[in-house]
Amino acid sequence: MNLRRRNRHRLFTIEDANRALPLVRAIVRDLMPLWREVRDRQSRLEELTKHHQLAVRDEVSDELTQAQEQLEADAERLTVYSNELRDLGAEPMGPEGLVDFPAKVNGRLVHLCWKFDEPEVRFWRELSDPTFERRNLVRALGGDQISA
Secondary structure, X not given: OOHHHHHOOOOOOHHHHHHHHHHHHHHHHHHHHHHHHHHHHHHHHHHHHHHHHHOOHHHHHHXXXXXXXXXXXXXXXXXXXXXXXXXXXXXXOOOOOEXXXXXXXXXXXXXXXXXXXXOOOOEEEEOOOOOOOOEEHHHHHOOOOEEO
């Protein structure tokens, strides 16, 4: 098994996650605006597509083609950045700069949670929580052990 595949299944301690933050932060710094650009381009493309049905074909076709090509290029870059995080063992969670790190607490799998504007990993969440509620590590875990 290669290193990339193994890291995608690794478990982090709080210390491991915090040590990874300089690189994770650099990737997320590039990822966040790109995520917004892709979302905005998708909206613009939908608008152009609707307008294309009403407008003269040649007038809108060039802009539509250009928007589609740019969206594809941006989506590819988004995939590359997201895969860089996954290769480290982390999981990007959305355009707000959220990243999860798999961990174990008292033998159960959880995610350590970090957000781009936070100086260190301070939160965690249950894997099964559909609300993605982030809980404070110190208050919620108390003396519980986080292990790799």
